[in-house]
Amino acid sequence: MQRDRAFLLKLAQCDHSELNPDELRQVDILRKIQVPKPLVMVNSSTSGIVAGSKKTWEAIEQYAADRSIEIDLTETGSIGLSSEDPVVSVQLPGRARIFFRRITPEKVLSLLDDLFHQVVPDQNVIGQLWCEGQESWKDVPALEDIPYFALQSRIVMESCGIIDPFSFEEYIAGGGYRAFLNTIRSYTFSEVCDLVSDSGLRGRSGGGFPTGEKWKAAFRTPSDQKFMVCNAEESDPGAFMDRTLMEGNPFQLLEGISIAAYAIGSNRAYIYIRSEYKEAIRRINNAIKELREMGLLGDNILDSGYNLQISLRKGPGAFVCGEETALIASLEGRRGMPSSKPPYPSTSGYLGRPTVVNNVETLSNLPGIIRNGPDWFKGIGTGDCPGTKIFSISGRVKMAGLVEVPMGTSFDTIVNKIIGGVGKGRELKALHVGGPSGCMVPVELMEIPVTYETLKEKGLVMGSGGVIVMDDRTCVVNTVRYFMEYLHKQSCGKCIPCREGTRRMAEILTSITRKPVDEEGHTTLERFKGVMQLENLAEVMKDTSLCGLGQNAPNPVVSTLKYFRHEYEEHIFDRRCPSNSCTELRSWFIDVDLCTGCSICAKRCPAEAIIGTARHPYFIVQEKCIGCGICHEVCKFTAVYYK
Amino acid sequence: MADDTARIEEILQRFPQIKRNALIPLLQAFQDEFGYISEEAISRIGAHLSLPTSKVYGLATFYNQFSFSPRGFYHVVLCNGTACHMGGAGELLNEITKLLDIEDGETTRDGLFSLEVQSCIGACGQSPVMAVNGAYYSGITVKEVREIINQYREDAER
Secondary structure (H helix, E strand, C coil), X not given: CHHHHHHHHHHHHCCHHHCCHHHHHHHHHHCCCCCCCCEEEEECCHHHHHHCHHHHHHHHHHHHHHCCCCCEEEEECCCCCHXXXXXXXXXXXXXXXXXXXXXXXXXXXXXXXXXXXXXXXXXXXXXXXXXXXXECCCCCXXXXXXXXXXXXXXXXXXXXXCCCCCCHHHHHHCCCCHHHHHHHHHCCHHHHHHHHHHHCCECCCCCCCEHHHHHHHHHHCCCCCCEEEEEECCXXXXXXXXXXXXXXXXXXXXXXXXXXXXHHCCCEEEEEEECCCHHHHHHHHXXXXXXXXXXXXXXXXXXXXXXXXXXXXXXXXXXXHHCHHHHHXXXXXXXXXXXXXXXXXXXCCHHHCCEEEEEHHHHHHHHHHHHHCHHHHHCCECCCCECEEEEEEEECCCCCEEEEEECCCEHHHHHHHHCCCCCCCCCEEEEEECCCCCEEEEHHHCCCECCHHHHHHCCCCCCCCEEEEEEXXXXXXXXXXXXXXXXXXXXXXXXXXXXXXXHHHHHHHHHHCCCCCCCCCCHHHHHXXXXXXXXXXXXXXXXXXXXXXXXXXXXHHHHHHHHCHHHHHHHHHHCCCCCCCCHHHCCEEECCCCCCCCCHHHHHCCCCCEECCCCCCCEECCCCCCCCCHHHHHCCCCCEEEC | CHHHHHHHHHHHHCCCCCCHHHHHHHHHHHHHHHCCCCHHHHHHHHHHHCXXXXXXXXXXXXXXCCCCCCCCCEEEEEECCHHHHHCCHHHHHXXXXXXXXXXXXXXXXXXXXXXXXXXXXXXXXXXXXXXXXXXXXXXXXXXXXXXXXXXXXXXXXX
């Protein structure tokens, strides 16, 4: 181990051209370019496990044990195609690695049988990853040629799903930790701040605040102790890029945290992670342990005189803790309630000390920036927004997964060209970008280049980059209602505009998306006033809420009122849901040919809206129907339908 | 009961530092160990950290992770993230509440099932997702949910 450590540290510091052939061979083995025995990698990230990768893993183990074949079975992260899981990749000695999709336990036998006979199965192939010195497979497309990968520029996600997230050797042999060692050896604190400022890196969690400037503010504030906090809360439902980064390449994140902590002159860093992310926690804990053993964390790192401790803190689950002041409150053992800014955390944060809170994706960008220089980074993306952004695409799409593209790429490219658009025969209606407090992007705006500024001009936000795709089966109003209910539940309750505003909005939207129970008193009036009240309410919430959560909470309402007003009007005036997904607005009918007149629906109808005589077809009185759908559930002859 | 008290003391011993920022990790340790946070635990934590019980309870109820009733023999987790919601998680939730007669965070009277709705478990590609005692079911329909729950019920009866 002692020799290994010296060799690994040498790899992180010298140019690979200085290595002798023996050492180069070792590097190739560590990087899994040359494998001594067949290598099988199974995606064991959360999405893989949910899709059943544990059973696939056992089936592969069993296969090898039955035939006494020696294989190297290894865990890996997700390559981003989460709807295609469990993804399995196989590399035979001397050959290129091939990736396969949806390998359920039943498919293991035929897949491995074929491969060990040097035959590539026709089905489930994604593509092959060829490296120098390997023999490629015939008739198998290269990964970079298939549309999903061809249009992406993977910088942060480059190694996700390809390397073993538990192997520090593999990370370092692939050029890891070079950036950090270079930083602590050759740069002063402020030089690192300047360098990152110069690269133009901006916070990837939604605000788009220049990272270098944030660091400088913390660096300039004199204090006995400073803190670096990595925000891995990722509380947006529908966003999973941070999780994938942590599960796919935890060492890259830790290297980024180390660089950031050094830049602000901090010796203490925390990772605040969602407690639900069990797989990510397991990988990060392992990574921290390995780094301590290597002497890359702890006191006097490699005799540089710099000390750094990184510890993991599990967030107990609250959406508002994604906001930096709330996150700090939670770290201190208080309720996660935001406080007013200024003072900004960069001058007075955790325990009153200067604290920098950066997001996982932002920090994962750092090793690349230091390694290749700020000019390289500025060459990607647009002038104002250099670099790439990872979007997580889910909803009504052909494939769900992660897409990393340069800033300034249009949603059209991301959704239609890379992911392959919506399902067959369906029509794309809108994209919801940026989680519950994000915005609805109509099809007309899908062509605009995506940067923080261009979206802002149109009244939209990028948020953390979660994109939910909606087709003609999805109701805009109903989706907004879901977001409002979510935000209402998640509002911390500190300030009134957010606490009461989200509740009122959810109430108005609920009254629009269902049939009126009675037409008396003020309910009808409220319905018609709904839209006007929503607009006023949104304005008040935006202007007077304390934190980002409250200020952004009306976003989905405002953007849909702007671009999808006709859907609201149809719900209010026609009492009709154009996509038929508001169950309570459905109009139910009885098919006279199928109805046997058993009378069960009439007996069960809570509104007594079904009339008829026994053994003759029944009839639903539309004026009385409240749209509960009980008649549909109880009908044994499927005679009740809606339109 | 005496057994529980000993366990509570044992967990408290793991946190010798009497600081406010140990409160959340402490509560998490109790949640992991017992599956819920009992009244006794809350008052003991308060005494250990010299905090009023009301503060401890106030904090614990603020966060989603902590529950205050014991978990059922089968712990059902349903994801209601945006992707799952669009995939029909709302209907699944209705079905489960109807089948088990419990709401989010509750346990059936026979202690067999408990239900937890999570905001997103991060597997949006497989929506809608449900887990029972850590075994995942992805891309499920209302009919399948009924079958799964009934299967567990039968298993328990046996």
